[in-house]
Amino acid sequence: MARMHTRRRGSSSSDTPVADDPPEWSDVDTDAIEQRVVELAEEGYDPSQIGLKLRDEGVQGTPIPNVQLATDKKVTEILDEHDVGGDLPxxxxxxxxxxxxxxxxxxxxxxxxxxxxxxxxxxxxxxxxxxxxxxxxxxxxxxxxxxxxxxxx
Structure with a gap:
């Protein structure tokens, strides 16, 4: 795929591994994850920053590598449910x-x-x-x- 505003080609990169289930070592309750997502949003973090924080810091000391696998919802969906999301994408x-x-x-x-x-x-x-x-x-x-x-x- 070419880049938008140049005539160069894009750089190739590896795909993320296919995973259907969250890892066994990350067994945090989905309600706790949703609470942490809402807390971080209220502190002023964007959805991408929330994902990085959950990956690095985790919930209750356990890292969350992928919010969607753990909760069956994307971060933006969780924010929309709790009316915390921003007015702009x-x-x-x-x-x-x-x-x-x-x-x-x-x-x-x-x-x-x-x-x-x-x-x-x-x-x-x-x-x-x-x-x-x-x-x-x-x-x-x-x-x-x-x-x-x-x-x-």
Missing amino acids: EDLRNLLERAVRLREHMADNPGDAQNKRALQNAEAKVRRLADYYRGDELDADFEYTYEHARELL
């Missing part, structure tokens, strides 16, 4: 932060051609992702503008 929020940061950099450094191109690419990705989420996770009339992105963040 994580990937869109990260792209909006990047675009705002690049726009502010371009205001200070108008001659920076590389970052001008990076800003164009980031805004194109934001628009493409907004088309994907529009109607389900976003309002039907959502349009990306720099001012609107600053308000959301």
Whole structure:
């Protein structure tokens, strides 16, 4: 598969091992895992950061290598059930932060051609992702503008 904004090919990587059941050594109760996910979300962690924290720190001292295998739910599903999730999807929020940061950099450094191109690419990705989420996770009339992105963040 090719990269989005270059003519180069992507780098290959290994696939994750296929697993249907959580490991036997990780036998934490699903309610305890869900409680820990909600606690971490209330502390301000994103779903990807929550997964890393559960993998590294675990629940009650036992690491959780894969939340979906242990609870039969994704982290975002758990957050939606408990009404703790953010108002924007994580990937869109990260792209909006990047675009705002690049726009502010371009205001200070108008001659920076590389970052001008990076800003164009980031805004194109934001628009493409907004088309994907529009109607389900976003309002039907959502349009990306720099001012609107600053308000959301």
